[in-house]
Amino acid sequence: MGDEVYSDLMRELKEGEYVFTGELEPEKAGNVNEPIRMAKELKGLVVACNVTDNPQSFAYVNSMAASYKIQEEAGMECVYQLRCADRNRMALLSDVLGAGTLGLKNILALAGDHVSLGDTPDAKPVFDLDSTTLIKMIRTVVDEGKDLGGNEIEDPPKLHVGGAAAPGAAHLKAEVAKVRRKIKAGVEYLQTQVVYYTDVLDKFFDELGNVDTPVLVGIFPARTFGQADFFDKFVAGVDVPPDYLEAMRKTKEIKDKEKRKEEVDRVNVEFFTGFLEHLKGTPAAGCHMMAVGYPRIIPELKKIME
């Protein structure tokens, strides 16, 4: 990792603060009004927000365009997610240079879900690079001002690159060995896939051992039963606990909208209190709160961490 600090996220990580990041999801629309609105609500609660890139291979507003608009209009620092599924190495390089040009400061380099799982299943999957080689490419671009072919880049972009880790991976040893490859490639921080079980988290940190790379643990307080159910059914490598799922399902029965909201918040606070208390005792550098469209829960959860 270089010593340079280009973003608030990296500054907080370097200063050893307990870091909170959030998540914003551009939609299938010709604007990003909703993520901008959410970003405004999240200001002050998280240091930066990830902006998803075609999550689950559903094609939405380009995450670079969305990140730029969100930074400009909401003043929220973004973690621009960039996946290999849809772009070859040339397009990825162009996008990294584009991100620098637009003043984006953090990239999260991802392989991405396979296109066949999304809403455009006949698309040709690309995966010309993978998360590790994308991380390495970005570090070479930023630190050495060179692209993959060794060509000089004038005034290289100044940004940080993060990567993902999946503590719930079916084969944890292979997953962690892959994470070590990302660390060798120069990844500057890791954000994990959503974790619900404390023992899953402990096993992951045990297997990972002592590393300098800060790890932000992903949690997903669901706003509705539907969100939790979708995660359980469709998000690779994530198991939602049946008790939590059941408690969320019951909230559907509450007719009064306000009362239902209160109950959803109560279920989340109750479930995550134990988890977050446990998180304090792990080597995690912070928490990535994927509360998509659910900013009101974040102050509640942060309270637990104080």
Add this chain to the structure above:
Amino acid sequence: MIAQEQKPMEEILGYLDGKQKVVVMGCGGCATFYGTGDKKAVNDMAEKLTKEGKSVTKIILPLGISACEIDMSAAYLVKNRTALENSDALLMMSCGDGVQVVTEYTDETMGITKEVIPANDALGLVGGGPTKFKETCQSCGMCELGKTAGICPLTACGKGLMNGPCGGVREDDKCEVDPDKDCAWVKIYKRMEKLGDIKRFEQINDPHQWSKAKRPRLFEIEKEVNPVAMMLGSLPAYLPLLGRPKIEEK
């Protein structure tokens, strides 16, 4: 071998609409193994087309004579020159290679230009057998197996990642893309573990050099081979086949 299956009959008949005289040509290579171009397949096809009122000439290639190896298959084309000249279409029961190699030869060398129709869909380079086959190599032109414990990540990994596994490995180490398939990268991990060389799994593999697969690829070998002499000369070497082991298929 090139796996293949026959197209639906309606599709084939659609192509042959208005074509009365049809030459049906098989293939003694891969298509014979897959039952899509062997003697029986050609006979069955001829029967179906005859029932549809077509007049059919059959060109059957014996085992070992591949349609795509023009040095061998040309003899069978030349022998059927008249039928080809008089036909309205040539129906090829081979992979797309066989179709195109034969078309080029009839067009350019024999001076016979006819409508050519594929009877099969080629499904990729596969290995295995006798009844179950698996795609394991896509002939990328720059083999990476030396880095990946002999398992091809470009082909066996659903995403073709050079540095896996991805975050989507399912229960029982199955692939994110298809729960019926094993995650290639977990297999690579387990094989490296068995080889006692798990540190190798942490090495970063460079991006694959796709420039080696610039299409279409043309290829030349230095020495011409005589396939007929080779086949006859190696007859004794086929003897072990008489005691061949029974393959247990998983």
